[in-house]
Amino acid sequence: MAPLPEYAIIVAGGSGSRMQHELPKQFIEVAGKPILMHTIERFYRYNPEVRLVVVLPQQQLDTWRGLCRKHSFRLFHMAVAGGTTRFASVKNGLDAVQGEALVAVHDGVRPFVETGTIKAAFEAAALHGSAVVAVSPKDSIRELTPDGSRAVPRDNYRMVQTPQCFRASILRQAYAQPEQAHFTDDASVVEQLGEKIVLVEGSYRNIKITTPEDLVLAEAFAREESA
Numbered sequence: 001m002a003p004l005p006e007y008a009i010i011v012a013g014g015s016g017s018r019m020q021h022e023l024p025k026q027f028i029e030v031a032g033k034p035i036l037m038h039t040i041e042r043f044y045r046y047n048p049e050v051r052l053v054v055v056l057p058q059q060q061l062d063t064w065r066g067l068c069r070k071h072s073f074r075l076f077h078m079a080v081a082g083g084t085t086r087f088a089s090v091k092n093g094l095d096a097v098q099g100e101a102l103v104a105v106h107d108g109v110r111p112f113v114e115t116g117t118i119k120a121a122f123e124a125a126a127l128h129g130s131a132v133v134a135v136s137p138k139d140s141i142r143e144l145t146p147d148g149s150r151a152v153p154r155d156n157y158r159m160v161q162t163p164q165c166f167r168a169s170i171l172r173q174a175y176a177q178p179e180q181a182h183f184t185d186d187a188s189v190v191e192q193l194g195e196k197i198v199l200v201e202g203s204y205r206n207i208k209i210t211t212p213e214d215l216v217l218a219e220a221f222a223r224e225e226s227a
Contacts, residue, residue, distance in 0.1 A: 005049075007104070007168070008052050009094065027063065030222050036109075039108050042111065042113050042115065053097070055080055078096050090186065097171075100169055105163060112206055117200070117201075117202055129167050132198070132199055132200065134160045135204060136158060161202045174192065177189065177192060177193075
């Protein structure tokens with residue numbers, strides 16, 4: 001049987017508020033170009049045939065096109081308008097996926113995802129229907145209780161990252177559900193169907209750039225890679 005086509009829905013709906021920056025965080029430059037361009041390049045590097053769908057707020061689409069011209073960024077992708085929530089944005093991106101496929105949903109501001117991680121996620125999704133990238137917590141964890149808090153065994157927990165990969169048929173069924181408050185990522189939406197979520201080992205370098213401190217780390221990673 002022929003392998004299923006691969007899509008990546010790259011969700012970039014952020015503002016610059018937590019970054020204390022006037023630009024939306026996905027457009028802030030790291031190593032001379034917007035973060036979002038680095039992210040797209042990672043998926044292209046993994047597989048030049050991957051079908052890239054970039055989801056941005058409607059009011060940012062023209063800005064993005066202008067940045068692509070400015071940086072002569074020519075990697076082919078579809079840019080579609082997102083919704084008012086992440087759930088709505090992924091749903092809009094999913095409309096660009098044709099037929100049965102493997103679909104990775106990835107945060108636009110995780111530009112250091114390794115190609116090996118992307119490959120492992122797609123392979124696990126092909127086998128199991130779902131694959132979610134995660135890492136072990138580095139810090140001790142405490143659970144809040146009515147009386148205060150209590151220590152919990154760190155080995156029982158994982159910190160969830162992206163990409164999160166699924167068969168398109170599963171993802172479509174999941175996003176046909178009404179949005180709920182506990183839907184914080186794609187795994188929580190798919191899990192609501194009763195689907196099992198398979199975890200794939202991620203990397204501590206696969207940071208989500210959301211604060212000024214993250215930006216310092218991102219520049220250091222970019223310098224290290226260019227060296």
